[in-house]
Amino acid sequence: MQQGSGTTKFVRADGPDKVTGSGRYAADMVLPGMLFAAFRYAEVSHARIVELDVEAARSMPGVLAVLTDDDVPDVRYGAGVADRTLFARGVVRFEGEVVAAVAATTPEAARSAADAIVFEYEELPAIVDVEQAIEPVSPLVHAGWEDYEASTERGHNVASYSSITLGDTDTALAAAHTVVTSRYVADASHAVPIEPRAVLAQWEGDKVTIWSSTQVPFDAQAGVCETLEMPANRVRVVVPHLGGGFGGKCGFHFEAHVAALARAARRPVKLVFTRREEFTAPDRRREGMVIELTSGLDADGRIVARTGEVLIDCGAYIADGAFFPQVASMHIAGPYSIPNVSIEASLVYTNHQPSGSVRAPTAPQGCWAVESHTDELAETVGLDPVEFRRLNAVREGATGPSGQVYGPIGLLDCIDAAVASASYGTDLAADEAVGVAVGWWPTFAVPSGAYVKINGDGSGQIITGAQECGTGSVMTLCQLAAEEVGLNPEDFQLVYQDTAAGPWDMGATGSQTLVNNGRAVVAASQQIADALKKLAADQLEASPDDIELLEGQARVVGTPAASIAIGELAAIAAGGELLLGHGSGPPPVAPEISATCVGDQGMAAWVAPQFSCHAIRVKVDRDTGVVRVLSVAAAHDSGTIINPMGAQGQVHGGVLMGIGQALSEGTVYDDRGNQMNPGLLEYKLQTIADAPPISIDFVGVAAPDGGPRGSKGIAEAPNVATAAAIANGIAKVVGARLTQLPMKPERVWEASSGAAEAGGR
Amino acid sequence: MQFVIAETLEHALELMASGSRPIAGGTDLVVGARQGKEPLPDALVAIDRLGVLASIDGGTGEDGEIVIGACVSHATIAGHGDIIDLVPGLADGSSLVGSPATRHVGTIGGNIMNASPAMDTGAPLLAAGAAVEVASTRGSRLLAVADLWLGPGQTSVDSDELCVAVHIPRPGPRTSSAYVRLEYRRTMEIAVVGAGAQVSLSDDGSVASASVALTAVAPVIIAVQGLSEVVGLQPGEAARTVARLASEQSRPISDLRASDRYRRHTVGVMASRAVLAACRRAAGEEIAVPVNRSEGIGAGYPGDAVANTTADGVEL
The missing domain is CATH 3.30.365.10 (Aldehyde oxidase/xanthine dehydrogenase, molybdopterin binding domain)
Structure with missing residues (x-):
């Protein structure tokens, strides 16, 4: 069995940090003047809001901001169906829905103020069974669903419908030798990352930096831009070490809530979830x-x-x-x-x-x-x-x-x-x-991008939009870059998990980092390899096409004695045209299929x-x-x-x-x-x-x-x-x-x- | 909050007389407070550094009684030679509690006084006829564990009384014990149901006497009644009888961990397995602690005699 092309075993760049405890996660971060956030949740799965009064909470000692739907832009968002608002509006639809958010000088003060918010509601029938929910007589989860902006195929309590049809099943089943029917039911489950999520936001003028334990910083950034109505270049999402995700930290969640609190309070604000919140509040659960x-x-x-x-x-x-x-x-x-x-x-x-x-x-x-x-x-x-x-x-x-x-x-x-x-x-x-x-x-197959540079001392840097959630996927990028330019993986350092630094990437989701960001890093590294070959060709008086980059050396193929260290070439470049590469590469094109798909999502x-x-x-x-x-x-x-x-x-x-x-x-x-x-x-x-x-x-x-x-x-x-x-x-x-x-x-x-x-x- | 580290047992008892609550490992108190079960008390007295509460007397005294200090950790009990020789059922139970971290700081005194019906040390102690020694500024007294537990989290001990030790009568010849529990995973687990058995064998290998206690099938750890029925029976038949009695006498609830029907069935299975293991030990066979691992009960692996190691042999 083939065990892969990679032969080098290398230590993950983030390994020592995590193992020794010196690594910093979002919840570890502290900023001067930082406040603490607490949410008030619906705690009821379906209800009409009768009263939501935050005045008492606002006047409590240590409380600097209390926000509800009234305090943020009127934006309804959601991929495929715009069915969501940052804070509950009129109706709550699950127990973990955020009704209000508080920022205060201590976590305890924030919690007390959240509890002091007057939230009265009239319970509505809870819709909990999918087979009953699609019946026309079932009450609706979203009464106004037909007015939502949507690109999916929808119906009564159906957010998205798809079908795959190939051939003629009626005829084939009628002619079949044996027919077997089965029915299976799967309960819901959870991703359960060991690190419950944390978000910290700080404003400088009209720009905000958000440190978040997210698997998808660009998705989080896009969510903030959409809901707080800001351009992408004023929202920077940075991910410190991530304590696991498993998909549970994909998607845009609470970055905008915390950013809005920080803007209202004029102070940095940090949100750290309890285990219970991690289970109940995010839009993230393995579906039943x-x-x-x-x-x-x-x-x-x-x-x-x-x-x-x-x-x-x-x-x-x-x-x-x-x-x-x-x-x-x-x-x-x-x-x-x-x-x-x-x-x-x-x-x-x-x-x-x-x-x-x-x-x-x-x-x-x-x-x-x-x-x-x-x-x-x-x-x-x-x-x-x-x-x-x-x-x-x-x-x-x-x-x-x-x-x-x-x-x-x-x-x-x-x-x-x-x-x-x-x-x-x-x-x-x-x-x-x-x-x-x-x-x-x-x-x-999705777009992705990366920059690569070789410094004057011959060390390399990969600046990528890629994110990793504990998988080590980004570490492989060093290996790819090293192979392209003839250096060792250890010669490269990564800058990643920062929307202000790297180009767009889909994030640690869809098993896509190596395939798509790897393609981008290879494309960027090839530009550098070309530049190195030209430099070497000048020095060695050979054609760039005859130069190979291997083991830290640029060599003339077939004449091993004619070589120059890549470090020397880097020093030469540092005095002239710098060694910079950028890449994206075209994503692979989806194959043709012959099935008919209603509600096609490209899947x-x-x-x-x-x-x-x-x-x-x-x-x-x-x-x-x-x-x-x-x-x-x-x-x-x-x-x-x-x-x-x-x-x-x-x-x-x-x-x-x-x-x-x-x-x-x-x-x-x-x-x-x-x-x-x-x-x-x-x-x-x-x-x-x-x-x-x-x-x-x-x-x-x-x-x-x-x-x-x-x-x-x-x-x-x-x-x-x-x-x-x-x-x-x-x-x-x-x-x-x-x-x-x-x-x-x-x-x-x-x-x-x-x-x-x-x-x- | 007031937190005082007791210098002597007397100091601790004085603080308890004025309303302080004791803390040793803190594995129930702190977790309970965080889960909102009960807030932390206003005044705590730390007893974990009192050497007088931390020793095990493995039956060296006149009456041969085994005395375990209240602050002895589960890990210490699980690895103690005298306990493994004389009351292996308790070692079985102690070695299953929570996680390695819980077992290193959690104490037998805390486990007993927390009075959870799912505690793992309760059934082996009740089967062994153990008593707790409680002390206060008013003096000290011995109380059979059968009389200690009143309900979940409730004991018959006054609020100023501190559990200082557990006394276990020295088992006679051809007598041994075992504790097994139903568990869904190998560590960080709590008993779904469990059973502790202590059995004495006659020379012909039949049961001379037996006592069996059950975990998590009633508001408290309960003893199986009517065990005179099994006297004279060979182990296999005795185990079947005990299984029937255990299922009949259990009064389980339905909750997230199991339905009452499933608990009633499986407590019989556990009781039967505990009796069989105790009989084999009483007959001189060595079954490594805990029985759950060595016999592959619950989520353990068959033939895996070493507790707390992964399948690859990595110590946890």
Whole structure:
């Protein structure tokens, strides 16, 4: 197995800071005269505001600002649907909606003042069930939805609708040898970064600097510009070290609230969330889903048709969820060659906390459903689940479920590698089994930019708009730049996570940093390489085309003695034309597809798709339903691997997060739409002590339409197929299928005892 | 707030007589205050530096009683040779409490006096017939743990009385104990349900006497009644009987962690496993502490006898 092109193991530039505790996070920052922010939340999931009186709070000692909807520009915003305001306006639609914000001299004074705000309301019926919400008789979450500016396909309590239609499913299902229908329900869950978010804002004249624990500084900047009506060059967002994100810190959240407080109070203001706030307030939650799907097979076990209906719990506002229905549809279709497909998906408004991109949104749930269904299909036709997948999986030259024809891809290689690593098919104890699942995830092709410079002393600097959330993705940029200009990765320092310094980048989201910002860094570095070659050519009396840059030297190809140190060239450049490069590079173009897509969000045509197969050995305690994951074999086609250590770290983290989603992580709601477990005692994350041995194979198929060197993304893919593989292992042991995620011990026990009673074990 | 570090036990008792509340590890007090369960008291007296509360007497005295100072940490108990030899069930329980950090600062006295029905040291102590020694400026007294707990967070001890030690009768020959709990993950966990058992075996391997206590199935840790039924039974049959009695006698609630139905079932499973492990230990077999890890109960790995290490052997 190829382990990637990168051979150098290098220490992450931010590693020592984080490990020794000298690194600074947003909450650690202190500015002279700084105030503290506190929010007043709705604390009720659906209500009409009757009275909101902040006068008493404003007059409390130490309070310098209290803001409500009346105190900020009249702007309604939101990607796809402008359904959101900074502060609640007239109606509150989820428990964590911000009604008012306070800035005071101490956190305690701010909290007391927020509590002293008079907030009276009349409760409205809470809309908490997606299947009921789409019925015409259901009350609306947004009564005025038809007047909102929108670019999505919408309906009654539907924020975004998408469909994928290929071929003719009616005819194909009628002619099918076997038809199987399944229904699966996934509970909502959370990203749970260990660092709860913090935001600090400081004004200088008409410019504001905002330090925020965000994964997407340019998105945060755009949100501030839109809601506070400011140009981008007066809003600077800086991200200190980020204590994890997992998608939970994507999107624009509270930067404008804090900036508005700081402007009103004429002092720097800092907001630091508690764990409870981190659970309840952000527009960010892994969406609950209800999934129904039907597949028709021919006599040989080939999937000839698939229909599906997916309802996704949007929560109260659309956040970044407009594309969720289409990406969910692709997951319900799965990485299979199916000639007839008809899948519809709706993002349904409820009075829950808004959903937003958490590490591969909709994918672990969709994959869990479709891969559980796939094992059911295999059983129906008497095929081994692995053989069934080999028969139906997409491969080079095959047409996928949206009608995309694939170039070189490694899904079959992933299946081979994972089942081999897991010793699939060997005898196991009666309470153990290996479950297998395949998954996929797109590579997001978006613009990105970077500057590179070589200083007079030969050291290098990359100034990039890229952001990292703990993944180390930006560290790989040094490797790419070094390879282009003939230096070592350690010769480069990064300036990043600052909107005033680097060019635009989408941020630590969509597994896109290496693919897109890597492309930009390579383009910028190539300009420098060209300049170095010209300088060397002058010095060595050769043609620039004959110069190679290697190991800190510029050499004439074929004449190793004719060389000059890059440091010397840098010194020469420092006295003349400086070594500066800038790059962006054209993003790859989306492939053609033949499916018909209503409500198209560009999510059915996948650039450089990533594939994976996980084979997971589980042990089930049938008497209690407790499932232990004994080992994980994860095989991934993420294209060419540039930084193997970083890529392996992503797989370790993604798998462990996937185990949590599979077994223990689920948000529980009361019937009024309020979270019942917004804390780390009752929301059960997996711990490092629960981590099983994880073996990793990168099958390394270079992507012609990927990033540098044929790379693809890797950050989200590893948790796509994890819950699915665990589910298939559990089903083998207990003789019954779990139809609700997470597969908590009590649910496993119910399924197991039900199967035992039915004599089905 | 007033925070005084007690210089002597008498000093601590005087401060308690005037209304101070004691603090040692602070793992319940501080967490509870942060969660809004109960605000921090106005006056605290720190007892964690009192050496007199920090020792373990592993049965060297006349009556062979084991005496554990109230400020002994869970980590110390879990690794103490005399405790592991004589009352391994308590070591099982102490080694499961919270996280490594909790176990290093959290104390047995605090765990008992916090009176949570989900505490991990309660069932092994009740099964062992333990008593607490409480002291005040008015004197000291011994109180069976069975009489200590009144409900969640409530004890029969007066507000000026300080728990100073736990007394455990020395177990007889062919007698041992075990504690197991249902857990959803390997660390940072709280018992969903649990069971502690102490069993004496006759020469023929049958049960001579047994006591079993249950965690998180009632407002307090409860003892299983009617265990004379298992006297004379071989361990397997005794365990099945105990499982039935435990399920019948439990009065669990439904909450986020589990439904009452599931708790009622699984407490029987845990009771059965605790009895079997205690019988094997009483017969001389070594089962490493904690039983949860060595027997792969809950989220532990099978055959993993070492507590607090990852699958790769990294110590936590």
